[in-house]
Structure formats: structure tokens, C-alpha cells
Amino acid sequence: MLKGRHLIEPRDFSLEELDQIFSLSEEIIKDQQAYLDVCKGKLLASLFYEPSTRTRFSFEAAMLRLGGQVIGFSEANSSSVSKGESIGDTIKTVGCYADIAVMRHPKEGAPLLASKKSYIPVINAGDGGHQHPTQTLTDLLTIKILKKDLSNHTIGLCGDLKFGRTVHSLVKAMKRYLNINFVFISPEELQIPDYIKDELEENQYYETASLDEVIDKLDILYMTRVQKERFFNEEDYLRLKDSYILTNDKLSAAKEDLIIMHPLPRVNEISVEVDEDPRAVYFQQAKFGMFVRMALIMKLLGVDKNA
């Protein structure tokens, strides 16, 4: 039963609960008109303590497309939100006005803390470098729909595997499915942390610094951005950011049914020419992100098409 629950980290939900969310997502995609009013009279509080336009848009569009409404802020300056108030008091007050809350916060653990005091479901929309569970739901739904199944894939993850929270979450989420092989593609400085690898079987992953070496073996290629803000040093950033740029040329060796994913925004790690390739699915992925959030909101509110 998902009604009334919170989503703070990806593994808060069982595989079966995830399946319910994905099934509902697919039903919504098939017949959006049927869901135009399911959240009528419901209010989402969109609490973005740090700006993230893309994630905010995705959540707000999700709620509005279900016939619900939105209150919120897109950036917290000290004067507006708290005047020294605790996050527990804030979420309790928000719970007087809204039926469900989405929270993005620069501090790790803030959404968890809020959920413990909250009268209403809280969804973590990213807390520092920590968790971003609806990105993981988005990634899983994309794979489920476009590859028909969440099991039996070889997934390449390429770019910044050290700091990339999206990648860490996806690895943890995908290893719950059957027969998944991971290929970690990164420069030495940005390799995936040991604590992630420690959760995998030894023969379940392969590490390399060369995309060319492995591209023909992949079913899924998950590209990530090398974020400037992760570097202490301009020089290192400039040298590494261009290391793993996907081009049509590189793609010529890849499988015909490869899918190329990216959490967006991209800077230059995927050449614009690749956008025309039917294997490039990152904008579809963004759209699936909205649909999976629609399903998530419905489940946590416990509303239904025929209710």
C-alpha cells in the first residue's frame, strides 16, 4: 500500500511497489485524457530550497496534468522561508495547506527529517549530493518501456562515476533485477567509489577508461555530465570534461537496439549530431520522468481513475 507513504530514497519501495508505479505510468501514457481530473481538489507543495528548474517543472507539470494544483517556491532565501523556523515546523504548516509535498534541499537528510514530522507524504526531489529517487524511477521506467524489461541487460555508465549521484542510485536500483552487467567507463580520477562496487558480485561489473573498447557490447549507455562544481581545480575540469564525448563516429560500432540515456542537462558530453540518431532517447526519458511522477503522486495520494 503506497498511500500516505514518503519517498526519500530509491529503495524505500519494494520491487513490487515499483512495478505498480511503472504499470500506472504506462496506463497514463496510453490514455492521458482519462487522468485529467483524478487530482482535482488536491494541492502539491513544491518546496525548492535550491533551484532546479527541470525537476520542479517535471513535478509541477505532473500534478497539473492530473487536475491538481500547486503552491510553492523555487528558491529559498533566508527571509522568505523560515525566520529561524525548524524544518519540522515548516512541513507541519505546509501540511495544513497542501496534500502532498515535494522537497529539494541543499542539505543531505533534510527531506528525511521533514518526512518524520509531516502530516502529508513527502517526496525527496534531491538532497545535496545524496539522493534523487525520482530520477532513478525515471531511469527505470525508461528502460522498462524502451527495452521491454528491467532484467537481462549490459549497462554502460560513462563520465563522472565518482560524484554522480544519479549513477550511484541507478546502479543500486538495477542490481535488484536479474542478470544485469555493469560497465563503468570513466577516467581514473572519476572512477566509481568502492562502496558501490562492494555491493556487486565480482563478475557483475567491468571497469575501463575507454568507451571505444566496450561500446559494441552495451544494451544501454548512460552518459553523465562532468559537473564543474565538483572540481576544486579549473585545470582538471577542463582536461576531463571533454574526455568522454559521444559522437556519431563512436556510435557506429554500437548495437542497433542500444538506447542512449542522460539525466540532462547535457553540456557537451553528447554531440548534438547524436540527437538525430533514433538510439538517443534522453528527451523521451525526460518525458517519461513526468509520467512516472504522475503515477507516483497518484499512488501516494491514493487517488484512482475510477475513484
Place this chain on the structure above:
Amino acid sequence: MLKGRHLIEPRDFSLEELDQIFSLSEEIIKDQQAYLDVCKGKLLASLFYEPSTRTRFSFEAAMLRLGGQVIGFSEANSSSVSKGESIGDTIKTVGCYADIAVMRHPKEGAPLLASKKSYIPVINAGDGGHQHPTQTLTDLLTIKILKKDLSNHTIGLCGDLKFGRTVHSLVKAMKRYLNINFVFISPEELQIPDYIKDELEENQYYETASLDEVIDKLDILYMTRVQKERFFNEEDYLRLKDSYILTNDKLSAAKEDLIIMHPLPRVNEISVEVDEDPRAVYFQQAKFGMFVRMALIMKLLGVDKNA
């Protein structure tokens, strides 16, 4: 007739008009579903020239829960609102787009000025340290619902009584009802101003520096925050902010049917342990604030459940 009127200060409405608003609030609380569409096609302009997330959320939630819609800003920077425009021109232009406006402004008198030029009803959502009439409506509704009546109470007001606009308005509003006794509890530096006391009968109030002395006599205890921004001097603030902290221990002497109110946000003047006490009603109070704003908006727009 409230249709088309403005609400700039609490005493703009007669006791009878307040009663109409409170009655409608109670009807809405009983059957929210019946009001889901009463403001369909109506637009609220939410004009927050200074940030106040809590008040803004309350108004916007109120309008959206009536089926209306909202346009607005949550913080005015010089470039966005005016380019040198007068407040009269601004409200006239807003009146071309919206059906009703809520205005929060750092300058005393700005909402009054706007209302004089406006084509549409203007609600003052706080102007400097001056007025905040919908907080007063919230307080009155809370007392009316939880104490069954607005007459015949002993009300303790505790904390910053010198600068607290909320307290001043509540005293002025409550003294219109029968048999109300006020107990002013504050350190000497933060005593209630003479001009407020001058409006009361001499035997209608009692001043003390000790909460313990009077807590057993109170029907209502209204706690307030000691706001840092009111002090010139860090030292004075630090010394006084902790003077009047409500704890379970202090409460052991209080009446069983006491209600503890607070306009929120709280800093530390009510210990978190008190939240569990059934006499603590400040989060209910926040919720009543949304309902009274729903009723207010309906009355000023002249819309009705059966219209």
C-alpha cells in the same frame, strides 16, 4: 454587503460582517467538496512585495481550493514590478488581469493607497509593522471554533507585546466582544504600548512579568515570537528571546480547556514537547487561517455555493 469591498485593517468589517465570514468558514470546513468550483474562472493576484511564504501559501491554497487560479510574485525586485510606476498604476493594471488582489508590502499604508485606485477588491496581507488583518480573522475564527464563543474569556498574551502587530490587532478585535479580560505577560522592555491600553477599561487588563503567576487563570494563551529584526542590539535580543518559553512543566498549572495559540513561525518560545499536548492548537490555527481566507475571498468576490 461584503462584495467588492477591501480589507485593509481588521476593523474595516462590522461584527455582523465578521460573523458572516466565520459562518461561511465553518460551512466550508464541514463540506469542502461543495466548494471545489465556486471560484472557477476567477483569478487572484498574489502581490508579495516582501517575502512571506506562510501567508502567501495560505492565500494561494485558499483560492486554489475554491477552484480559482493565481498569478503573482513572491518578492519584488526593483526591475520586475515597477520601473518607476506608481502603486496606483500597478493595481489598475493588475485589475485588468485579475478579479481580486492580495498585497503584502514593506511600507505602511501601501495596500490602503492601492485600494483607493483599484478596480478590484484588495486584501492587505501585511504592511510593515502595521496591519495584518487576515491573521486577526484567523485568530478570531480559531477562538470561535475551539472555545465555541468569542465572548467571556480571559486571554493571556505573552512575549513581545511592544512590537507585535499581531497582538495589537487581536486586542483591538477582541475588545469588541463581551466580557473579555486581557493579561499582558512580557518583560518590561517589551510591554504593550500605552495607546493600546488606553482603548481598554482599567479593570479589563492586568500586566505582569511572570507567566507562572497567571497561567492558571487563562482560557486562551497567545504566545508570540521575539523577532530579532526588532532589536537594535544583539545582546538585548539574546537575553530577552528566552525569557518566556512555554514548557510542559509550566503548563501543568494551566486549565484543562486552555487553548495555546501562536501566529507562527515559532523559534523556541514554545518547547517542541508542548506540541503533543491537546491544548496546543497552533497548527490547527494555521489550517483555520486557510479556511477563513477561503470565506473572505468568496465574500469579497460575491460568489456562492449555489451561484
Place this chain on the structure above:
Amino acid sequence: MLKGRHLIEPRDFSLEELDQIFSLSEEIIKDQQAYLDVCKGKLLASLFYEPSTRTRFSFEAAMLRLGGQVIGFSEANSSSVSKGESIGDTIKTVGCYADIAVMRHPKEGAPLLASKKSYIPVINAGDGGHQHPTQTLTDLLTIKILKKDLSNHTIGLCGDLKFGRTVHSLVKAMKRYLNINFVFISPEELQIPDYIKDELEENQYYETASLDEVIDKLDILYMTRVQKERFFNEEDYLRLKDSYILTNDKLSAAKEDLIIMHPLPRVNEISVEVDEDPRAVYFQQAKFGMFVRMALIMKLLGVDKNA
């Protein structure tokens, strides 16, 4: 066919297409109730990379009054929108969530660039000093409704004719109609540029520095603000900003059926006393701006009252 098209500059639409938009605007004005739900289930992305409260309100009110919904931002700070993302990627992502986008941008050409990559219609809501086509639509609709016809007028344009993008667009738009005479009224420093005059017949316009000289000949007087931000020099600004202030006294010589227009906001170029004169139509003009945007959104989305 306007469905799916973009509006980047005023002349993107033929005279016939403009006529369709104006006709629909007039129908909406006659019976707003009939349009309350025509955009139900549709989402407008309101992308204001620089603040413009008035224009944003007008678009958002337009969409909401059609039963549609809005996501957006009102000011882009570097962290929120892009993290280095191209405008093409941004508009493609927005197109995953929304059905139509409005873009205000400080850089000339940004909306055009966006439209070339977009999956959804893009409306330019102002790009630098360049274009602001919906202001021009507003001006044309105002003239069409209040003067019954877009042909056969003598139009005076007064104030800053050098930098005023609104004026340049209006001149270009009006010269497509029959028998239009332009009177350019400005100090020497702020005269209309040659490249605008070069598009007119020599006997189609007259230049003067004196409003008094020509006011009795005008059917339409379009006043503009002298914007401080256009000047390098405080002294020049102070001297010139008061040069052309419209007063009741000046107006005594004008025709009885003159209409006085202004794109707003006004500073002091029209004296407040003039607001009471029935010939002052600038606030009506603002309202027409909302209606013409309602019609525009409907046409670009291809929705209809009976659809």
C-alpha cells in the same frame, strides 16, 4: 493555419492571420464564459529570463482564463535554468512537459533560436530591445476595437522614438494597412531612426518636436516612456524625460474621438489627471492585451470553443 506556428516577430503573421486572431479576441470579449475550459489539460511554460511582471501576468492570466495551466520562472539566475545547457536543449526539455512556451530573454534572437529547436509553439515575449510582438498585437486590437478599423488614421507617436521598440514595431505593423499617416513627435535626440522612415513613403509621415503643433490633427496618440536605462548620462535623462508630458491642458485642442494609448508602465509622461478623460484608453489597452493573448494561445494550440 496558425496551429503549431511560432510568433517571433510581428510580421510572422499575414494580415489575414492577424484578422483571425482579432476576430477570435472579439468573440472572447463578448462571451468569456464560453472559453473557460477550452485549454483544459494544456500547459503553458512561462520562461522569463528577465523579469517583466506585467507581460508575464498578461500571458499567465490569458492561459488560466482559458482553463489551461502554467509552469514557469520569472527570473533566471544562472544556477536555476541551465548549468551550461544550450537554449535548444532547454526548449526541447520544456517541450516534454508543456504544450506551448512564452519566452522573454535579454538576448536578441534567443526566442528565434529556441523556436528552431522546439517541439512546441514558442511566443516571443520580448528579446532585448528587439521585438515584442504581442505588444504590437495588443496595440492593433485596441485600435481595431476602439476606432472600428485599422485603416484610415493619423497616428501620433510621442516620446522616445529612437530606442522605443514598441513604436518601431507598431509603425511597421500599421503601414501594412491603408491610408495611415504617421506623426513623429520627439526631441531631436530621440528621433525615429532612418531605417524605419526608409520603409515609409515620403508623404506618409511628418516629424516635429512640438506636440502642441499637431495634437488637433491626430486620431490616435501613442505616448511612450523615456526609459532611464537608455541613457548614458543622468543630465540628458532629466532634461528630456519631462519634455513631452501630456496634460488636460494640452488635450483641450485634441479631437473628441482621439484615443490616447500607452504600452505601460508610465512614469510621468501622462499626467494622472488625464486618466479620467474618456479618451485615455491605456488601461483598456492592457486588458485587450490579455484577450489578444488568449486568442493567440488558442490559435497556436489549435483549440476551439466547440472542440
